[in-house]
Amino acid sequence: xxxxxxxxxxxxxxxxxxxxxxxxxxxxxxxxxxxxxxxxxxxxxxxxxxxxxxxxxxxxxxxxxxxxxxxxxxxxxxxxxxxxxxxxxxxxxxxxxxxxxxxxxxxxxxxxxxxxxxxxxxxxxxxxxxxxxxxxxxxxxxxxxxxxxxxxxxxxxxxxxxxxxxxxxxxxxxxxxxxxxxxxxxxxxxxxxxxxxxxxxxxxxxxxxxxxxxxxxxxxxxxxxxxxxxxxxxxxxxxxxxxxxx
Numbered sequence: 001x002x003x004x005x006x007x008x009x010x011x012x013x014x015x016x017x018x019x020x021x022x023x024x025x026x027x028x029x030x031x032x033x034x035x036x037x038x039x040x041x042x043x044x045x046x047x048x049x050x051x052x053x054x055x056x057x058x059x060x061x062x063x064x065x066x067x068x069x070x071x072x073x074x075x076x077x078x079x080x081x082x083x084x085x086x087x088x089x090x091x092x093x094x095x096x097x098x099x100x101x102x103x104x105x106x107x108x109x110x111x112x113x114x115x116x117x118x119x120x121x122x123x124x125x126x127x128x129x130x131x132x133x134x135x136x137x138x139x140x141x142x143x144x145x146x147x148x149x150x151x152x153x154x155x156x157x158x159x160x161x162x163x164x165x166x167x168x169x170x171x172x173x174x175x176x177x178x179x180x181x182x183x184x185x186x187x188x189x190x191x192x193x194x195x196x197x198x199x200x201x202x203x204x205x206x207x208x209x210x211x212x213x214x215x216x217x218x219x220x221x222x223x224x225x226x227x228x229x230x231x232x233x234x235x236x237x238x239x240x241x242x243x244x245x246x
Contacts, residue, residue, distance in 0.1 A: 030095060033102030035125030038062055038081065046085040046107055046121070048094030060085030060119075069109060069122055076210045080122045081105045087121030096123040105129075145221045145242035148174030149181065154208050160194070164230060165212050167195035179227060179240035199235070200228035216242065 042062045050056050064082040071077055083096065087110050096105035105123030112120070132142045150169035157166045170176045170183040184195035198206050202225050206212040219225060221244045229236050 030097070031100075031102045032130075033098055033100070033104045033126060035079075035081065035104050035127045038065060038098075038104060038125075040064060043099045044083055044085055044104070045097045045099075045101075046083070046087055046091060046094060046123075047097070048087070048091030048107060050086075050088035050090040052090060056091075058086040063120070067122060070210075076213055077108075077124065077128075078214065079125055079128060080108070081125055083121050083123060084119040085121060086119075091121075143221055143244045145216050145219045145223065146245040147176040147179075147181070147216070147227070147240055148243050148245065149176040149183075151209050151212070152184075157197075162194075162197055163207060164197040164199040165206050165209055166197055167229075170195070175240050175243040179238045181227065181229065181238060181240070182231060196229035196231050198227060198229055202226050203228075 040062050044060060044062055046058045046060070048056055060083050062081060063084050066078075067080040067082045068076050068078050069080050081096065081104070085096070087107050091107045092109070094107045095103050096107055098104050104126050106126070106129055107121065107123045109122045110120060111122075135142050148171060149167050150171075152166040152168050154165075157164070160166070166184070167176070167181055168184050170181055181198075182196045185193055187193050198212060200206055201212065201215045204215050206215060216225075219242055221242055224239055224241050227238045227240050229238060
């Protein structure tokens, strides 16, 4: 984050504001800690901008470790820190610090039926952040590996009496299309023909969409994986080179 100083000058009753970079000796980075050795009950501090009130500091403890939350794109985020430090809209992206002032996480979300802090906040562990920062610097975004398919909701798959991850659509040119994965489609007679049911990746069972995503997180873009699918009641093994997802 680039910090800027405001310098004020006055001429003919007109006030001018000039943005300039602060001197380097005024910039003090937060020391980076680690999240792998955190303990439940440990004291933490959250800094943020809740409801537009900037430079707000709240404190609490680590309530739990290893939580899993779902991102807005439905991808699971594992290993999340749960804290009771008051976190509200506007805190997202702010640091979560330990008692020594070291960065141990980045405040991300809250669980709140009312929309305000209910004492259940979540922060991405700093060790996770450190894994993705190089990609953000290089590409401007986190590059995630995937098959490039549209998948059915788990509830829909269960209602069909199926076990696995049902493929709904396969965009042309995607990793899935190149691997020969088949989408769900409507036949000329009007009947719906279900697509492939992904049941495993490299021998690891995929019984839900989340499980599929979690397995793929262990790979890099360009890696080739074995995709086990159920097609018309028969199991097939396909090979897919993972692509970068937007």
